[in-house]
Amino acid sequence: MAEPPVRTPANNNEGPPSATGPTGAQPRSRAITRVPAPAGRGSGPFATPKHRRRYWFAFGALALAALFFAGALLWYGNPMPVDDPAFWLIAERRATSVFVMLVVAICQGLATVAFQTVTNNRILTPSIMGFESLYMVIQTGTLFFFGATALIGFRGLWQFSLQVALMMALALLLYTWLLSGRFANLQIMLLVGIIIGGGLGSVSTFMQRLLTPSDFDLLTARMFGSVNNADPSTFPVAIPIVVVAAALLVLRSRRLNAIALGRDIAVNLGISHKRELIINLTLISALMAVSTSLVGPLTFLGFLVATLAYQLAPTYDHRYVFPMAALTGFVVLTGAYFIMNHVFYAQGVVGIIIELVGGLAFLVVILKRGRL
Amino acid sequence: MTTTADRSRSRSQTAPPRRFDWTLLLAVLGVAGLLALSLVTGVYDIAGADDGAEMFGITRVPRTIALVLAGAAMAMSGLVMQLLTQNRFVEPSTTGTTEWAGLGLLAALVLFPSSSILVKMACAVVAAFFGTMVFFAFLRRVSVRSSLIVPIVGIMLGAVVSSISTFFALQTDMLQNLGVWFAGSFTSVIKGQYEVLWVVAVVAVAVFVLADRLTVAGLGEDVATNVGLNYRRIMLIGTGLVAIATGVVTVVVGNLPFLGLIVPNVVSMFRGDNLRSNLPWVCLLGIAIVTACDLLGRVIIMPFEVPVSLILGVLGAAVFIVLLLRKRRYG
Numbered sequence: 289m290a291e292p293p294v295r296t297p298a299n300n301n302e303g304p305p306s307a308t309g310p311t312g313a314q315p316r317s318r319a320i321t322r323v324p325a326p327a328g329r330g331s332g333p334f335a336t337p338k339h340r341r342r343y344w345f346a347f348g349a350l351a352l353a354a355l356f357f358a359g360a361l362l363w364y365g366n367p368m369p370v371d372d373p374a375f376w377l378i379a380e381r382r383a384t385s386v387f388v389m390l391v392v393a394i395c396q397g398l399a400t401v402a403f404q405t406v407t408n409n410r411i412l413t414p415s416i417m418g419f420e421s422l423y424m425v426i427q428t429g430t431l432f433f434f435g436a437t438a439l440i441g442f443r444g445l446w447q448f449s450l451q452v453a454l455m456m457a458l459a460l461l462l463y464t465w466l467l468s469g470r471f472a473n474l475q476i477m478l479l480v481g482i483i484i485g486g487g488l489g490s491v492s493t494f495m496q497r498l499l500t501p502s503d504f505d506l507l508t509a510r511m512f513g514s515v516n517n518a519d520p521s522t523f524p525v526a527i528p529i530v531v532v533a534a535a536l537l538v539l540r541s542r543r544l545n546a547i548a549l550g551r552d553i554a555v556n557l558g559i560s561h562k563r564e565l566i567i568n569l570t571l572i573s574a575l576m577a578v579s580t581s582l583v584g585p586l587t588f589l590g591f592l593v594a595t596l597a598y599q600l601a602p603t604y605d606h607r608y609v610f611p612m613a614a615l616t617g618f619v620v621l622t623g624a625y626f627i628m629n630h631v632f633y634a635q636g637v638v639g640i641i642i643e644l645v646g647g648l649a650f651l652v653v654i655l656k657r658g659r660l
Numbered sequence: 661m662t663t664t665a666d667r668s669r670s671r672s673q674t675a676p677p678r679r680f681d682w683t684l685l686l687a688v689l690g691v692a693g694l695l696a697l698s699l700v701t702g703v704y705d706i707a708g709a710d711d712g713a714e715m716f717g718i719t720r721v722p723r724t725i726a727l728v729l730a731g732a733a734m735a736m737s738g739l740v741m742q743l744l745t746q747n748r749f750v751e752p753s754t755t756g757t758t759e760w761a762g763l764g765l766l767a768a769l770v771l772f773p774s775s776s777i778l779v780k781m782a783c784a785v786v787a788a789f790f791g792t793m794v795f796f797a798f799l800r801r802v803s804v805r806s807s808l809i810v811p812i813v814g815i816m817l818g819a820v821v822s823s824i825s826t827f828f829a830l831q832t833d834m835l836q837n838l839g840v841w842f843a844g845s846f847t848s849v850i851k852g853q854y855e856v857l858w859v860v861a862v863v864a865v866a867v868f869v870l871a872d873r874l875t876v877a878g879l880g881e882d883v884a885t886n887v888g889l890n891y892r893r894i895m896l897i898g899t900g901l902v903a904i905a906t907g908v909v910t911v912v913v914g915n916l917p918f919l920g921l922i923v924p925n926v927v928s929m930f931r932g933d934n935l936r937s938n939l940p941w942v943c944l945l946g947i948a949i950v951t952a953c954d955l956l957g958r959v960i961i962m963p964f965e966v967p968v969s970l971i972l973g974v975l976g977a978a979v980f981i982v983l984l985l986r987k988r989r990y991g
Contacts, residue, residue: 409809416816475808476984479749482815483977483984490917490973493843494966496836504836512830587819640827647820654798654813 333605343608346600350615357622358386364630386622388518388583391530393593393617395579398537399572400590401597401613405548405606406568407474410598411654413591414576417462417478418485419455420585421492426451427510428492428499436503439510448522451581452529452574458484459573463566474565513586513639515625526578533574534614540568541606548604586639588646593617595653687944694951698724701958719850726849726857727951730913733860733905735946736867736939738920741792743878743935744898745799748987749811751920752788752906756818758917760791761903761910762842763825770832777911781856785907791821792899844914845967846954857912863905866897868939874898875935915969918976919946925983 334340362382403414431439441447462484466477496504510517537544543564546554551561579586597613620642628638699720738751745755752758764787768780795814829838867874877884877894884891909916923946927938950968953975957966 411813411816413816416812416819473808475806475812476987478812479808479984480981482812483980486815486917487974487977490843490970490977493839494970496839497843497967499836501836508830508835587823637827637830640823640830643823644827647823650816650820654817655801 333603333608335602339602343601343603343612347612347615350600350612350619353619354615354622357619357626360626360630361386361622364626384518384520385515385625388515389621389625390618391526392513392515392579392583392586392589393621394534394614395530395575396586396590397593397597397613397615397617398534398610399575399579400594401606401609402537402544402568403572403590404594405544406565406572407478408548408550410594411591411650412478413587413594414572415580415585415587415590416485417481417573417576418458418488419573419576419580420587421485421488422455422458423451423580423585424492424511425488426454428495428507431499431503431507432495436506439506443519443521445522445525448519448581449525452525452577455577455580456570456573459577460570463569463573467562467566467569510584512637513584513589513643515583515621517584518582522582526582529574529578533571533578537568537571537575538607538610540564540571541610544568544606545604548606584639586643588643588650589617589620592642592646592649593620595649596620684940684944687941687948691944691948691951694948694955695724695728698727698951698955701955722854723846723849723954724951726846726854726913727954728947729857729860729864730846730909730916731919731947731950732864732943733909733946734916734919734950735923735942736864736920737902737905739924739935739939739942740867740874740898740902741920742924743874744895745796745810746878746880747807747810748925749807749921750814751918752792752902753818753915753917754811754921755792755795755814756821757788757792757795757902757906758910758915759818759821759825760794761785761788761907762838762915763787763791763821764907765841765911766825766828766834766838769834769837770828777856781859781908781911784911785904788907788910789900789903791817792903796895796899842910842915842969843967844916844969844972845957845965846913847965847967849913854912856908859908860905863901864943866901870894870897870901871936871939878935914967916950917969917973918980919949919972922976922979922983923949926979 334343362379399414404410404412427439462477462481466480467474496507499507543559546557546559547561547564547568549557554561554564593613593616597609597616600616601609601612603609624638624642628641699716734752741750741752741755741757742748761784764784765780767787768775768783772779795817798813798817799810825838826835829835873889873894876887876889877891877898881891884894923942924938927941927945931938931941950972953971954968957968957971960966
């Protein structure tokens with residue numbers, strides 16, 4: 289397959305072949321007319337060299353922003369001088385937060401892009417599939433049945449693993465049940481997931497209603513995604529899962545590229561569509577389960593990140609969209625936390641503000657796009 | 661009895677079913693029985709205590725009236741929305757209408773904390789109307805390839821709106837209050853608190869009057885315009901009726917999830933799609949389901965109560981999934 293740099297020098301220097309002439313202004317049609325072009329190896333990930341330059345420019349700019357915000361989060365406002373040992377204690381604590389942001393960015397970015405490809409729909413986000421409702425039921429139920437001390441204690445490695453396992457089990461149950469057999473239908477599976485989430489939501493709303501206000505305050509901290517919820521002792525489980533699932537998703541990029549063309553074309557190209565669907569959804573649910581268990585529900589972060597990544601990466605190739613999405617997620621998270629912590633002093637509500645921005649972006653996008 | 665059954669069978673083959681027949685009468689009797697049961701169920705000893713009759717008038721009667729009004733209104737709202745969007749999976753809680761009503765209510769609670777229930781209701785109704793129009797505008801602008809995407813988008817729209825509500829509730833320290841307002845429950849329905857609910861009776865009458873026009877609108881804009889219907893006006897009126905019903909019920913009772921979805925679907929499963937003759941059935945079934953769920957909630961952990969929204973949420977989710985799987989099988 290064509291690697292990104294594989295372009296004949298003639299193409300790079302002269303721009304699009306003159307054969308495309310009048311339609312040259314539209315990148316898509318140009319990609320199609322390029323097929324007999326001198327390169328002879330199909331159309332690459334970018335329609336034109338200009339698009340490739342744009343991609344790498346955006347990628348570089350984001351990387352710089354990521355470095356800037358991450359460094360700023362680590363050093364800015366540290367009360368101790370650099371040579372003091374206490375400085376490193378504080379920096380280490382902050383480094384953990386930045387690391388959690390990286391993990392969440394990878395989880396949400398990759399999972400959402402892959403989910404939108406698999407469902408062939410760019411306005412969905414995997415977190416509506418009941419993960420968050422399950423998380424809320426687990427947290428609320430712990431508080432409701434076992435009291436405040438149990439909820440505070442519900443943070444260790446085993447509890448985390450249990451929570452991830454439950455979420456994965458729910459997801460796998462849905463996929464294997466609803467995506468197999470003669471009547472498999474992806475959209476019905478999605479709706480069933482959402483509806484199960486709605487039912488679970490009623491249960492946790494009911495339990496919340498009976499909590500004392502002080503217990504409820506305790507729960508409020510867990511109800512919204514925040515990197516402060518993350519517990520470093522869960523990293524030994526969380527990080528291997530994320531690394532493996534993310535790596536597998538990236539390795540499957542080419543198959544995802546085929547799936548993005550729609551079921552019929554994908555099958556025509558030799559993809560076992562249903563099998564790919566189940567594999568990808570399993571990886572996606574692993575990433576979402578880790579992210580939700582680690583920091584709490586973040587409904588619209590994934591949507592925001594994926595939408596931005598599509599704008600910044602002028603290509604349909606997942607090998608390029610995936611890194612862009614993860615990087616965008618990291619910049620959004622670090623930027624939001626830096627600005628909220630050090631400019632607006634609104635520490636507690638960063639997750640909610642990201643959600644609000646993401647939600648508003650969702651509204652704008654669905655009204656601007658003429659199709660689904 | 662057998663002759664009645666025979667006649668109704670033969671009639672269903674030749675002419676559309678008449679609006680009133682014996683089965684409907686039986687259903688009315690059944691619902692009346694449920695309502696009577698609702699009147700006598702409760703912790704307080706109505707018959708024994710001295711002020712029993714007084715308590716009966718203060719709590720039981722208003723509660724039962726509220727069950728009738730809210731159940732019928734939400735079931736009919738679901739039916740009207742399904743007609744207007746030509747989609748069987750649409751109802752106020754899968755289009756974000758309920759969440760918009762909640763946002764309006766919250767705005768009223770924050771901006772005019774001491775206002776009367778009428779002001780709060782007006783805010784909720786206006787917000788519900790606006791939100792429903794946003795959803796419809798979205799449906800008009802966006803070409804949807806599959807009917808199943810519509811509720812998914814609606815639910816996500818609702819999630820956006822409720823995240824806005826949550827944000828403001830958190831800022832104003834009303835998060836738990838908000839949960840209590842939203843969770844549909846008839847516990848707080850007592851004399852002096854529920855009377856505004858009678859507004860939805862007007863909505864119900866209006867839906868009965870407009871039934872034929874709504875049916876025609878449900879055939880789509882082109883057909884409706886072709887047979888001389890002012891499509892845009894009937895859309896606006898329909899949306900307005902749904903918004904009023906949803907807004908009022910949200911303020912007085914709270915969220916009744918899935919009710920508007922299940923009832924019209926179940927009725928049309930058994931009776932086909934003639935709106936005029938189905939309307940009484942939709943009302944009755946809506947009342948029956950809400951009353952049954954409320955009764956269950958009242959007796960399940962006596963002397964405490966489970967809110968009706970919990971039972972409706974769990975039960976409704978199960979029924980919805982069954983409906984979806986049926987669609988999966990039969991297309």
